[in-house]
Structures are given as structure tokens and as C-alpha cells.
Amino acid sequence: MKQRHWPLYGLRIRTPRLELRLPDLELLDELASVAADGVHAPDTMPFTVPWTDGSPADSGRAVFQHVLATVANWSPEKWALSLAVLHEGRVVGRQDVMAKDFAVTGEVSTGSWLGLRYQGRGIGTEMRAAALHLAFAGLGARTAVSSAMTDNPRSLGVSRRLGYLPDGLEAAALRGAPVTLQRLRLERARWEEHRTVDVTLEGLDACRAEFGG
Template sequence: MNPLTRHFPLYGLRLTTPRLTLRLPDPAELAALADVAADGVHDAAIMPFNVPWSEAPPAERAFGVVRHHFEMLGRIGAERWAIPFAVFHGDGVVGMQDIGSREFAITRQVGSGSWLGQRFHGKGIGTEMRAAILHLAFDGFGAEVAVSAAHVDNPASLAVSRKLGYRENGTERVTPGGKPNVLQRLLIDREAWAENRAVDVTVEGLDDCRDLLGLPA
């Protein structure tokens, strides 16, 4: 057990699927995650993120991953939180999947974001890691709604959402990197999640995190 778990219980939160483990990384694992980002997370011809962090040079991408990880952890509290899970597959880390909310006790809504090392694309990992955090949201946290979004020219991300049962929830014009694009908003409620769930997920360490995240008992 990570010794920090006694003081920061999110280090004991773990999600397990048939192929993946999602949990907070230790320093060496966070360094490996930064290396994955430095190696590339998508084709250079597209920009899947509203903030084009992935266009930075490799060393800057790696630094940004580490900084963002600690920024997210530093903001966690009962009224606002985002958990930056590292995603482990086989012998190492392959990407990052986050889940977050504001005023969860009132809204019962979560949002999510993710990225996956480019060399791990096309293996169904993106679907499985999103399924894991949807299970955590609905079965673990007691969420009623989960939202996500993807640019309309990002068919892979949109396909993951459709496969898991999300429905379209309006669009928004955005300007990633100063270039026009359209963001497709997506939503899935508890009923749609229950009808479409197809991945077995085990959650460990959640009860110790409830006070920190302001979750119902």
C-alpha cells in the first residue's frame, strides 16, 4: 500500500477491468506516463483537445503532464474535485483517464477526459478505461448523469461514447490553437449506462474517499 494513502485516501482507490488498472501513479509511474505523452498521443493532422497541449515539443508535453497531475490533486476537495487516474495495461502505463465534478452532492453529475499514447490506439483500451470510470461514477459515487465531449472530427472518441451509450447533447464552436472547430457535447444517464454496460469493473478503496470527495455514504 502506498504510505500516502493514510493521509490522502485517493492513493488507495483502484479500478480493475479485465485488461486495465486505473489508479493514482507513484513518482516513477508518473515519469513513465510523461514519457508516453512525450512519445505522442495522436496523429499530427488532428487536434482532439480544446487546449492544444499535445502540440508542444516532447519535453514540454512531458512536463505539462506532471504539472497537470499535481494541479488536479492540489485542487481536490468536497466541493470540487478531479481524479487523474493513470491507466495501466500489461507491464506499464498507457495513458490517463480523469473523472471530476463540482458540487457533486447537489448535481450528481460528473465529467471526464482522457488521453492515450498513440501507440496504444486501436486496441479498445479507450473504451475500457471510460467504462471503468462510468462504473465508478454510477455504481460507486451514485451519479445520475455523466457528460463528455469530443470534436466532430475525432471519430474515434465519438465512437467510444456511442458504444458506451452516450447521446448527443448539443454542439459548441471552439477554437483549439486558434483554429475553428465544433465540439460535440455528450451525455449518459444512469438508465442508459445500465443498459449498455459490458465491462466488468472492480472498485477498491472507495469508502475511505467519501469524505474527501463529499460523496453520500
């Protein structure tokens, strides 16, 4: 279906195993169900915004509303592309790419989560690689940044494999208590050196102006 008024729905990012795209309402409902089924162990909290603290239904609703809000609040000066990640035709998680004043800074940030049942298969690394390809190869980004709690070895391991370097520590508040985040930074040259995943882009030209690059 041709998207005249919101061409971002036509954007596709593909890797050997995955497809990433902005979810329509049907896919968004599937994505919310994945969140409701759980994205981390009950005794951990990998997010500085504890959106999974409620019931499974609350978590699913939070995801559904969040993704719709990213579309409603989009502007070329400040945007958040919240992509459903599909593996073998099934939604398995979400990969976000975000930027503020991208035309000036050339910098994006990323965030993601993966359903518990799909973890431990290398999907997290592959979907972040897809996001970085969109940023660097597709949009001409100069840097990508991310962060993870210092006690989140899986997320830190993904960043390390993709070439990110430590960029200092940051204090944050979680449920009224302090936590420490490891900031991470990936320059374009290091991204090129650490590329190992084949990625293709489809539909970017039709929505390139939306990114403000």
C-alpha cells in the same frame, strides 16, 4: 502502503485488462513519458487545450505538472481525479473523472488520452467504462457528460458504444480558430443498459468523503 493523508492513492479500478489508479511519482514519470512519445498524429489536434503543441519534453512536463495540480487543488466541491491507466503492468494512458458540486448535481465529466502505440485495441472504451463504473456504481452519479470534436470519430465512437446520447453542439476556440464540439450525455439508466465490461473497485470507502457525494 497505507495512505493516511491522501487515501485516493489507495483507490484501484480494475477491468479484465486494465488497472486505473492515481499515479505516485514513479508512475507519473512513466505517464509523462507516454505523453512525450505521442498521443495523436501530428496533423491532428483532438484537444481544445493544445497541450501537445510543444516538444515531446514539453508534453511530458505538462502532464506531470497537471496531475500534481489536480491533487494540490482538490476539494470535495470541485475535483479532478486524474488516473494512470495500466495494461499488463505498463502505463498506457490517462483517464480523468471530474465534477463540480457533485453532492448537488450528481454529474461527472470525463476526459482521456491514450498513447499512440496502444490505440486501436479497445483500451479507450474499457478505461472509460471503468471511469463510468466508479461514477455510477461507486459514487452514485446520476449523469455523465463528455464532449469531442465533430471530426474525432474515435472518441465519438467510444461514447456511442457506452450509451451516450448527443446533447447539442458547442463552439470553441483552438489556436485562434473556431472548432465545433459534440456534447454527449449519459443518464444512469442508459449506462446500466449498455454495461458490458466487468469492473471492480478497491479502496473507495476510505476516500469516499473526498468526492463530496
